[in-house]
Amino acid sequence: MKKRHFDAVPIVDELLTLDADxxxxxxxxxxxxxxxxKISKEIGLLFREGKQEEANAAKAKTxxxxxxxxxxxxxxxxxxxxxxxxxxxxxxLPNELVKAGKSEEDNEIIAEAGTRRVYDFEPLPHWELTxxxxxxxxxxxxxxxxxxxxxxxxxxxxxxxxxIAYFLDEAEKAGYEEHIPPHVVNxxxxxxxxxxxxxxxxxxxxxxxxxxxxxxxxxxxxxxxxDVILPDENFSIKLTGYTPCFRREAxxxxxxxxxxxxxHQFDKVEIVRIEHPDNSAAALEEMMQHVKGLLEGLGLEYxxxxxxxxxxxxAAAMTYDFExxxxxxxxxxxxxxxxRFDTFQSTRLRLRFKNADKKTQLCHTLNxxxxxxxxxxxxxxxxxxxxDGIEIPEVLHKYTGFDKIS
RNA sequence: GGAGAAAUGGCAGAGUGGUCGAAUGCACUGGUCUUGAAAACCAGCGUACCGAGAGGUACCGGGGGUUCGAAUCCCUCUUUCUCCGCCA
Numbered sequence: 001m002k003k004r005h006f007d008a009v010p011i012v013d014e015l016l017t018l019d020a021d022x023x024x025x026x027x028x029x030x031x032x033x034x035x036x037x038k039i040s041k042e043i044g045l046l047f048r049e050g051k052q053e054e055a056n057a058a059k060a061k062t063x064x065x066x067x068x069x070x071x072x073x074x075x076x077x078x079x080x081x082x083x084x085x086x087x088x089x090x091x092x093l094p095n096e097l098v099k100a101g102k103s104e105e106d107n108e109i110i111a112e113a114g115t116r117r118v119y120d121f122e123p124l125p126h127w128e129l130t131x132x133x134x135x136x137x138x139x140x141x142x143x144x145x146x147x148x149x150x151x152x153x154x155x156x157x158x159x160x161x162x163x164i165a166y167f168l169d170e171a172e173k174a175g176y177e178e179h180i181p182p183h184v185v186n187x188x189x190x191x192x193x194x195x196x197x198x199x200x201x202x203x204x205x206x207x208x209x210x211x212x213x214x215x216x217x218x219x220x221x222x223x224x225x226x227d228v229i230l231p232d233e234n235f236s237i238k239l240t241g242y243t244p245c246f247r248r249e250a251x252x253x254x255x256x257x258x259x260x261x262x263x264h265q266f267d268k269v270e271i272v273r274i275e276h277p278d279n280s281a282a283a284l285e286e287m288m289q290h291v292k293g294l295l296e297g298l299g300l301e302y303x304x305x306x307x308x309x310x311x312x313x314x315a316a317a318m319t320y321d322f323e324x325x326x327x328x329x330x331x332x333x334x335x336x337x338x339x340r341f342d343t344f345q346s347t348r349l350r351l352r353f354k355n356a357d358k359k360t361q362l363c364h365t366l367n368x369x370x371x372x373x374x375x376x377x378x379x380x381x382x383x384x385x386x387x388d389g390i391e392i393p394e395v396l397h398k399y400t401g402f403d404k405i406s
Numbered sequence: 407g408g409a410g411a412a413a414u415g416g417c418a419g420a421g422u423g424g425u426c427g428a429a430u431g432c433a434c435u436g437g438u439c440u441u442g443a444a445a446a447c448c449a450g451c452g453u454a455c456c457g458a459g460a461g462g463u464a465c466c467g468g469g470g471g472u473u474c475g476a477a478u479c480c481c482u483c484u485u486u487c488u489c490c491g492c493c494a
Contacts, residue, residue: 023456023457026455026456026463027456027457027462027463029463030455030456030457030462030463030464031462031463033462033463033464034461034462034463036474036475037462037463037475039474039475040424040474040475041424041425041475042474043424043474043475044423044424044425044474044475045424045425047424048424048425055474056474058474059474060474061474062474062475063474065474066474229453231416360453360454
């Protein structure tokens with residue numbers, strides 16, 4: 001927890017106190033309940049035997065017990081509520097590989113690949129390219145909705161669709177089963193994957209129906225397995241799905257949000273895995289290889305970061321970020337985030353399996369973007385630009401039907 | 407949106423105030439029998455929590471209520487089905 005710069009000690013101390021209190025109160029309550037049940041049964045017997053007077057005498061005794069039980073129950077409920085509240089405030093325990101650190105400056109770069117594009121002309125940033133070739137209209141999005149909701153047009157739209165198809169096909173080849181989930185979820189789903197209550201303000205909330213627009217397909221895909229007990233320990237569940245993602249992202253500003261760098265609505269193909277705890281590390285590795293494969297397929301220069309404690313999300317035990325280099329903006333853009341959650345989500349989801357001893361045990365969950373579109377589009381436009389147009393990476397040709405934008 | 411019906415264990419399906427955590431069938435697990443299998447027969451077979459254990463508590467869609475006692479009665483929400491309306 002220290003790695004996160006999160007002081008868990010006061011919360012844990014309070015939890016321990018509350019828990020001890022809860023145990024004793026609960027024991028007391030249950031013994032009162034047991035007495036009540038016993039008396040009720042006796043009354044039933046007396047009535048059947050026609051002993052009205054004795055039964056009524058027994059009834060008289062219950063009043064006090066009943067009252068006592070009600071008081072104890074209220075106390076137990078209150079303690080349970082407090083305990084749950086506190087537990088929700090505790091982030092996941094970072095994996096041993098995760099280094100301590102405060103912010104993104106402390107993240108470790110663990111791999112770099114690809115070659116830097118050099119230009120014999122002055123490269124344009126993607127927001128100028130999209131305008132020049134009429135691929136994405138940001139102003140139109142403002143008119144229809146607001147900032148951060150661009151309108152993709154013509155070859156821009158086609159490129160978008162091609163990338164989605166490419167990512168989904170690759171995911172399918174890697175054994176992930178495609179799903180098209182709802183784009184709106186209920187509160188229970190938000191809690192299941194840990195967006196609630198931690199990221200309450202990040203999601204669009206439809207108050208009238210108490211539903212949330214999904215910030216990622218992770219939420220509906222993983223919640224498919226909420227309240228599920230897998231029958232045995234021989235499982236490895238791999239899901240994928242394309243969805244739009246909606247994020248309020250309050251408080252961001254400046255050049256970081258220019259163009260496609262940060263949007264309120266964007267497209268993403270997500271991969272999700274439900275794994276046996278012993279297989280969690282291997283699954284994470286496989287997912288990394290998968291994402292690498294996509295980036296190499298697209299011919300983009302990228303690097304992989306292992307996030308430090310402070311930058312790792314609340315729910316994750318370990319996260320690897322993939323960034324592609326934008327030559328025109330001269331900066332790294334995050335295009336994927338692959339995380340293992342260990343039992344953090346499965347605890348909230350009540351997602352378990354029956355182990356060899358027939359005991360229920362919590363599964364591990366993992367997920368990753370494979371990939372998030374807008375910044376990939378930005379990188380492709382910028383890195384594949386020529387003096388008079390934009391080339392399309394080879395792997396996309398069969399999806400776009402064209403190999404050049406001009 | 408309007409009218410009606412329903413929600414019980416993995417599934418099917420009894421149960422309308424007390425001995426019901428819940429009949430029965432199927433499925434499943436173990437055993438007998440068999441060279442093996444099937445069939446038949448016998449036994450077992452929900453989940454969570456508290457407790458060292460004995461045991462206890464809670465759960466019959468969710469929440470609340472009536473009662474000494476609720477699967478059963480009342481209120482409410484959700485979901486499903488049927489009919490009507492509307493609709494891509």
